[in-house]
Amino acid sequence: MSVFSAVRHDKNFKAFYERLKDNGKHTTSAQIAVMRKIILTAHSLYKNNKRYDENFNSLFLFLF
8 A cells, every 4th residue: 555655645656656657567567666666765764774855866766
């Protein structure tokens, strides 16, 4: 359920999801990719004791 919320309200995850869909990924595959990205982001934030900043990697996401 967090995938739906992230894709709807977070511009970075929404852009990532839309890019995957535009490249021909099935909806379920794109949602699983977003889920994995959320988990990796949460783990990195926890490990480095940081807070999530929506604007931190916005340029980086569009480069790759």
